[in-house]
Amino acid sequence: MRSEFQYRRPASIDEAVAMKADLGTTAMYWAGGTDMVLHWMRSIHSPELCIDITRIEGLRGIEIDRDSIRIGAMTSLDELDRSADRHCLLNTLSDITKLMCTPQTRTIATVGGNLCNASPAADLSPAFVAMNADAVLAGPKGRRRVRMEEFFLGVNKTSLSGGELLEEIRIPLNPDLKVVASYRRIDRTVVDIALVNASSCISVDSDGVINGCGIALGAVAPVILRVSDAETLLLGLSVRELGRDREELQKVEELSAIAAKPISDVRASAEYRRQMVKVMVRRTLQDCAIQLKA
Amino acid sequence: MVNLHVNSRNVDLDIKPHRTLADVLRTEMGLIGVRVSCSEGECGSCTVLVDGRPCTSCLMLVNQGEGKSIVTIEGIGTPDDLDPVQEAFIEEQGFQCAFCTPGFILTAKAFLAENPNPTHDEVSVAMSGNICRCGAYPYIVRSVMRAAAKLREFA
Numbered sequence: 003m004r005s006e007f008q009y010r011r012p013a014s015i016d017e018a019v020a021m022k023a024d025l026g027t028t029a030m031y032w033a034g035g036t037d038m039v040l041h042w043m044r045s046i047h048s049p050e051l052c053i054d055i056t057r058i059e060g061l062r063g064i065e066i067d068r069d070s071i072r073i074g075a076m077t078s079l080d081e082l083d084r085s086a087d088r089h090c091l092l093n094t095l096s097d098i099t100k101l102m103c104t105p106q107t108r109t110i111a112t113v114g115g116n117l118c119n120a121s122p123a124a125d126l127s128p129a130f131v132a133m134n135a136d137a138v139l140a141g142p143k144g145r146r147r148v149r150m151e152e153f154f155l156g157v158n159k160t161s162l163s164g165g166e167l168l169e170e171i172r173i174p175l176n177p178d179l180k181v182v183a184s185y186r187r188i189d190r191t192v193v194d195i196a197l198v199n200a201s202s203c204i205s206v207d208s209d210g211v212i213n214g215c216g217i218a219l220g221a222v223a224p225v226i227l228r229v230s231d232a233e234t235l236l237l238g239l240s241v242r243e244l245g246r247d248r249e250e251l252q253k254v255e256e257l258s259a260i261a262a263k264p265i266s267d268v269r270a271s272a273e274y275r276r277q278m279v280k281v282m283v284r285r286t287l288q289d290c291a292i293q294l295k296a
Numbered sequence: 297m298v299n300l301h302v303n304s305r306n307v308d309l310d311i312k313p314h315r316t317l318a319d320v321l322r323t324e325m326g327l328i329g330v331r332v333s334c335s336e337g338e339c340g341s342c343t344v345l346v347d348g349r350p351c352t353s354c355l356m357l358v359n360q361g362e363g364k365s366i367v368t369i370e371g372i373g374t375p376d377d378l379d380p381v382q383e384a385f386i387e388e389q390g391f392q393c394a395f396c397t398p399g400f401i402l403t404a405k406a407f408l409a410e411n412p413n414p415t416h417d418e419v420s421v422a423m424s425g426n427i428c429r430c431g432a433y434p435y436i437v438r439s440v441m442r443a444a445a446k447l448r449e450f451a
Contacts, residue, residue, distance in 0.1 A: 005314070
């Protein structure tokens with residue numbers, strides 16, 4: 003039997019956090035609700051109070067300055083899609099949204115909701131991890147920043163605690179470096195979730211030398227995996243080497259496959275997933291090389 | 297009490313908040329052109345326009361529609377004065393059983409407002425969130441192309 007609940011629409015982050023603090027676990031933050039409605043209908047969640055945070059101005063919008071891109075947690079996937087021409091990383095994120103759910107659900111679903119649902123197969127999560135993003139959390143004790151790869155603790159588990167909500171995502175930018183990113187996944191068709199996914203983000207200096215590298219894997223462990231040892235191998239290489247069959251690239255693929263801890267299920271076997279990790283990582287790096295040449 | 301603005305009409309509804317927008321539009325307001333099929337946001341039958349954008353109303357709480365302009369299939373034309381998109385679907389027979397048609401028409405209407413001169417492929421992608429179990433897709437794409445031509449004529 004699905005629960006009956008009251009509905010509130012706080013006007014500010016502080017007001018939302020105070021409401022949640024008052025009522026504790028029986029109150030739930032509600033974003034676009036595209037996952038929450040299903041969880042409520044299936045009684046996975048049985049809230050007594052729904053705190054609709056979608057209209058809080060401080061949680062909305064995308065801003066770019068010298069040092070970072072800020073994406074408010076209540077930015078809809080549709081709004082993120084429309085930000086493509088504002089920055090090359092937003093262009094990558096925009097392409098990702100087009101793979102997610104359906105056009106008429108992307109108008110409701112939010113970036114923050116997708117992250118807080120913490121699906122290991124989520125499409126945006128590996129990209130944010132590869133981009134070195136931080137999650138900014140707001141709670142009764144103030145704000146704190148968590149590295150994106152530390153935000154995810156398990157299937158549907160995040161590091162949000164004590165009545166915190168996700169306020170925004172911060173992607174760091176270095177004005178002296180050129181940055182590009184790519185995301186790839188294996189799926190059957192649209193409205194599908196990834197069997198395996200991966201994202202890479204590469205920064206190069208004015209000489210085309212790789213100065214920063216992020217590689218993240220999804221759907222091959224309970225959390226998004228960051229392959230730090232593989233990233234290190236690429237630092238100092240020229241971007242021209244990225245498209246070629248270099249020893250470092252094969253090693254990056256191997257380290258990624260070793261890092262992956264996939265399971266076998268109805269959708270794919272662990273062996274297949276592990277093999278595909280290599281392919282996805284290679285393709286994301288090739289995509290980055292192509293973008294950097296352009 | 298929930299206040300909704302639906303098809304240019306303001307209504308106050310004395311209902312509980314834990315209801316979906318699709319459910320309230322159908323059962324409280326009799327707008328049965330809002331079709332509920334999968335109830336999971338995958339089939340697009342329940343598509344309505346919220347501030348001009350297509351939304352799966354089966355995934356929205358009724359309160360999330362407050363303060364916004366909601367348009368259902370009942371709000372875009374009448375049998376005597378059809379919307380050009382509705383005309384195009386009839387002329388190209390863009391349906392078989394027609395259960396999914398309101399969702400397709402509303403999605404098409406929002407899409408054509410932004411892209412008045414689309415390609416076949418762009419139409420297919422734009423309609424990818426609506427499922428037609430009869431499989432009338434080729435006719436549906438032709439209907440949307442015809443609707444685009446009609447709307448360009450009006451413009």
